[in-house]
Amino acid sequence: MENIAIIANKINKKYKLYNNPIDRLKDSFNFNVNKRGKYSREFSALNDISFEIKKGESVGIIGKNGSGKSTLLKIITGVLTPTSGFMKANGNISAILELGAGFNPEQTGLQNIYLSGTIMGYTREQMEERVSEIIDFADIGEFINQPVKNYSSGMYVRLAFSVAISVDPDILIVDEALSVGDIRFQQKCLRKIEEMKRNKTILFVSHDLLQLNKFCDRLIWINEGELKGDGNPEDISKQYQAFMAGSSLDTYVEDEAIDMQEGNAEIDPIDNSLQMFGDNKAKIIGISMLNANEKKIFQTKIGDKIMIAINVNYKEAILNPIIGFSIKDRIGNIVTQTNTFVLEQQLNNAIPNKSYIYKFEFQVPPLKNGTYTVSPAVASGSQFEHIQHCWVHDALIIKIDDKQGFDLEGFMVLDSVSFDTIQN
């Protein structure tokens, strides 16, 4: 019992949705139990969630938007009460929830530091000792004496995080908030979290699976209020990625009628919401990354042999089509591209109403850790003069792991560097 930080036992949270606040008022004072709920619709945000978190564990929580992550965190911090179930946290909690830390927008940053301290049960003197440390870490300059309502979201989260860690919590809860800060501050926070990991319990919500894999001992996956997975970060994140890819498949079948039988089942269809352009004589209907065993993957490592498979459906006959793709980084820089023309591959003329699968096999280049997108294209002509038939922006999202322990700057990883010191 002593080494348990958080226990959740069959937590349920149901929200009642009312059309207007008066209905809620009527419902609250309705003594007739049978009539209760007649003004509301029920929405179940969390269903029978149970888990235990040991002291000193770092746990990541994943799940798509609206799956109940924030609700769960709010219940752990005690802001919300569960509809049923038992929740207990041992030790004092410091939390940054949904970009908020309980700051009074009218007061200055400095005043809010004291306010947070008061609420956490610290005296003014105790806070005075910490103030300079907090201001240093937040590093927002003159703005510390400005009302918080004038802050940018980045400044806000800087201050919130600085305050949250300064009060020396037993349990630190960080909800997505950090993603607002710039990369340098994010790194600073992550270093701090890394440092705190040794003796604190940390709960971490993020959509960045690589980050979670790096920082967490364990992942909890929540989907639509249900506990979907709990365990080793690598396993859970794989399951989660596969699930997320699968869920986009459902929407596609619904609103697109292209006969998929000719296509390969292994290749994921293109999400219809994606931006496309071209004259539509050909249509890219699917793209996937495959590993050496031709199994679909979403995450890969530098140096691995992978394949990009592109499924193209032709509406009209096209003479010697050219197939290619670009890989872009998170902010849209094209890091590399290739196509069948520069590879000196002469493709056969395409027959209308037939689908072809093209596979590019290559070794993952030494790109830095992160998310990259693949944009496939079909054209005809030559590299210098061609007609674009179909081009899909960011059709496939892949993650590349650079296996580096440190986050260095730049686009690429310098591979197999040898080093020597020469003394004169």
Added chain:
Amino acid sequence: MFSSKLVELKKAAKLTIELSKSDLKNRYVGSILGILWGFIQPLITILIFWFVFQVGFKSMPVDDFPFILWLMCAMIPWFFFSDSLNGATNSIVESSYLVKKVNFRVGILPLVKILSSFYIHIFFIIFLFIMFFIYGYNFSIYNIQVIYYLIATVMLLLGFSYLTSSLVIFLKDVGHLVNMLLQFCFWITPIFWSLDILPEKYMFLMKLNPIYYITEGYRYTFIYEQWFWEKPNLTLYFWLFTIVNLLIGLFVFKKLRSHFADVL
């Protein structure tokens, strides 16, 4: 178990005091005179009433007492009451950033507002003593009663505050209603007029107003020199009203408490 409850209570009390101090500061933040406005405003109002009635209408001293002193005795507790209730009604809505983001005893928020008005009220009670001294009245044992009436006012306020502060979250209209009722009460409570001008048969109605018990109580304390137990019926009625009012307030607050974070 009991001792941990006690520790928690102590923490809540400390937090209430801290928050009320910063609330007092924040009220007048940005103005050059700052907190002085908290004193200037009531003083000016008192002066206006004194001017209109004594200089303008040539009101005679009531019960052989200088009108200004007689007026202040009721006006000062009234300011405390209306200020607190106004502040407390909006206290939870105003601090939504705490209710939604931090695990927090929401119940202390109305208290914080009452307490911050209380500080100003303490100043005015001292001011009242000074005024009496200037007019040549000495301290009397009856003055000690002010503590009793202070407690009575706070108890009455608590009931109203819990009720209005939780209702206003769901019904914005409550805020306007409180404002209007306070205005109305100011005129129907015998604050700047004496109950004696009413016909006997309506007096009873006026006495049903619990604020009358307080404003009149301050006059007993400073002017008429009567103990509260010398009016047993009125005292009994007041406390019955206050306790029922407090129970209703707490009941409503408890019922609605779990919805606050969802609605704000």
